[in-house]
Amino acid sequence: MGTAQEITASILEQLPWQEELYKHFHRHPELGLAEHETSARICEELEDLGYETCLIGGTGIVGVLRNGDGPAVLARADMDALPVAEDTGLEYSSTVPGAMHACGHDMHMAALLGAAKFLAGNQKSWSGTYLALFQPAEETAAGAKAMVADGLVERIPKPDVALAQHVMPAEAGMIGTTAGPVLSAGDSLRITVYGRGAHGSMPHNSVDPVVMASSIVLKLQTIVSRETRPGQFAVLTVGALNAGSAANIIPDRAQLLLNIRTYDLQLRQHVIDSIERIVRGECAAAGSPKEPDFEFYDQFPLTSNDAAANEKVTKAFEEHFADGQVYQADPATASEDFSTIPDAFGIPYVYWTVGCADPKTYQAALAEGTVASKIPANHSPFFAPAINPTLETATRTQVVAALAYLGRGAQDSAEG
Helix, strand or coil: CHHHHHHHHHHHHHHHHHHHHHHHHHHCEEEECCCHHHHHHHHHHHHHHCCCCEEECCCCEEEEEEEEEEEEEEEEEEECEEEECCCCCCCCCCCCCCCCCCCHHHHHHHHHHHHHHHHCCCHEEEEEEEEEEEEECCCCHHHHHHHHHHHHHHHHCCEEEEEEEEEEEEECCEEECEEEEEECCHHHHEEEEECECCEEECHHHEEHHHHHHHHHHHHHHHHHHCCCCCCCEEEEEEEEEEEECCEEEEEEEEEEEEEECCCCCHHHHHHHHHHHHHHHHHHHHHHCCCEEEEEEEEECCCCCCCHHHHHHHHHHHHHHHHCEEEEECCEEECCCCHHHHHHHHHCEEEEEEEEEEHHHHHHHHHHHCCCHHHHHCCCCCCCCCHHHHHHHHHHHHHHHHHHHHHEEHHHHHHCC
């Protein structure tokens, strides 16, 4: 059970079971850290396949399959849905008002369970330990931290490598890999600046926080345009500016919500330091009676693939899949908390993408130049991956990546 044809044939046999799982997860979405029914169903499926299971981090699950001597591979899927009202019209649409799997985590779970089933049923073709990890609350960057805080590192065998994937609105069947940064670090920041309130007709009695905040917004634009070296990547977005409640009242404070995306951790720190410098400077210039408050939240780590591990997995993909199906992906500006898990173990990891848009629809939109408007992206209420060939491809990538380390041929080659 090692050739591409044999792996594909085995996965095709189990796809009907996986499709039903996918539809079940899609119909019954649960938000981060509340994935109780999802978690219970995954535990049931893993135990039926012969895995040892344990709950870690509330609703997080790790299934362990030991199969003799060899390396240990951890493969991760996220489980949480989003607070989005579905508008896809699918017959298996969400049954939960105001919640849906709008980011493909239902596909990730079904694919990882499919890989777990394949490895459980083909133990003669590999040796070592397979760890199927299902993580809660990826969308809020809380789930990986919760699993680590609950003793993940001490409670499961130490993996030699960690694997993860994400469906994206590219053509279904296409697989994107890249060494180094693949997803940006993400930081959200709440800043409160303080003024002195007054009647709107008497501005001379005030320190106006609206003017202060407005000046800060404009000055923040210079961090990327004037302080970041050309060719370096950084995004700084002011997503909200809230102050006041009436036209004739000057309020005593204003609040700004910022979002930062970077691929370089030194540049990330420079952006953060510059934000603080500018905010404090503008507050001082305006005569603010109180120092500003800075509160970070929803912080996502950088996802940066280990070069050697990415090369190993990419080579396995290229040998298994058709020519042109595997491509070098550009880094994305989205963010993830997956790397928190391998970083806690101090191990390398590989994170890749799988296209999920219907091939005919995608190619037609590509020809028209309308991909952005006609192919729903992640987090859209219209997001609806094409089950086929997305589920088959995502399952095969998990299997092929795992066998690149666990397969008997791979281990013989490493020893030789």
